[in-house]
Amino acid sequence: MRTNIQLDFGDGMAVSYSNLSWIEEGIRHVYKTAGIFRVSALEENTLGFYTTTLYLHATCAVEHIQLLAQFVAIKNKEVHLTAVVWPIHSRTLSYFWWLGNSTEPVISLDGSISYTFTSEGMNTVTVQVSSANTILQDTKKIAVQEFFKSLLLSFSPNLDVFNPDVPEWRQDVGRVIKKALLQVSDFPKDQLLVAVFPGVPTAAELLLLPHKNQSEGRKKKISEILASALNQNLVEFELKPGARVIVYITQLTLAPLVDSSPRHSSSAMLMLLSVVFLGLAVFLIYKFKSEKEMDARVKRRIGNACESTREIPNCTSV
Structure with missing residues (x-):
């Protein structure tokens, strides 16, 4: 009696066998991507047919994880956090999110969550993922404010030549830019952040985090000093001997004040x-x-x- 067997591996590949005898090592198939696959088998002959199905979870070791988050968040407003892993997994990982001073993590099957910070100050966010016998993680610090000012920065083209587009380089350049900005203004060090964006051409964001007790006149004066120095090309730094980089202002004026307090909304x-x-x-x-x-x-x-x-x-x- 002739018996046919059809196997569907769930990844677009399928095979058929006729009068298959016992195979000691079984049927082998290599999955090229991680994921959950529906594997089905159909056996049929002149007496009828029989089918069975199972779900196979194919995994691969995570090599790297990166947490994507904004540098400044508004108090009591939702923030979106995203974790990117390599190689890419499709709903096969559990993510553990340690947010602020929480003693218990938030667990998700998705690499993205939303969270609301309720107090001002610097907050640490850590995301962890378990792979094989190791745990990989990435951490970011987020400044939580009731309001802040933002200004986009660009640079002389020679900076792009030395841009390897890696996080460590961006952090180093951000610190150098911050130091150069502090030299042309008396803005407090802890109230100024510089975030360098990934990619080329190199761009960055200057974030001013004034305290509540600072007068409007003081805030405006410091903003004008920084904007004037950038417009006059007075902010520069030496990347290496003989290679000086000038910091430009992309927007001619500072971005509007971002304020979460309700009184400004009601006034408007x-x-x-x-x-x-x-x-x-x-x-x-x-x-x-x-x-x-x-x-x-x-x-x-x-x-x-x-x-x-x-x-x-x-x-x-x-």
Whole structure:
């Protein structure tokens, strides 16, 4: 009796066998990617058929993990955190997130979560993933503020030649840029952050984190000093002997103040409503005035018509 067996490995590959005898080592198949695969087998002959299914979890060792997170977060506003692993896994890992001062991790099967920081200051975020007999992790520090100012920076083209596009290099360059900025202003060291973006051309973000008790005049003065120094190409650093890099301002003005406090939102709303009501009042006054003028013109025309009608008999009687 002829018996056919079909095997579907769940990754787009399938094989068929006819009159297969016992194989001591079984049927071998190599999966090229990690994931969960649905493997099915179908056996059929003249007497009927039989099918069975199993789910196979194929894994591979994680070589590297990187945590992607913004450098500054607004207090009481959601922050998105993402973990990227190499090689890429598809829903086959468990992620352990250590957030702030929490003593217990948040566990997820996805490499992305959202979190809200409720207090100001520097917060540490660590993500861990278990692979084989080792645990890999990456850590980032996030400054949590009620408000901050942001300014985009660019650099003279010679910096791109030395950019290997690795995190360690970006951190080193960020520290050098911060040192150069502090030399042209008296901005407190702990209130200034520089974040260098991945990729080429090299770009960075300057983050100003003023304290609550600083006056608006003081904040504005420091911002103007930094912007002026950048606009005049006064901020520079030496990458290596003979290679000086100039830091430019990408935006001609500092980014607007980002504030999470409700009073600024309510003030803006009140101002908007005031403008709307003022516009509505002007429109109603204009409309009322136009209607009054129209009524007056109509009355004058009716009066003239009546006078003309009364004069007609006198004319005909002559």
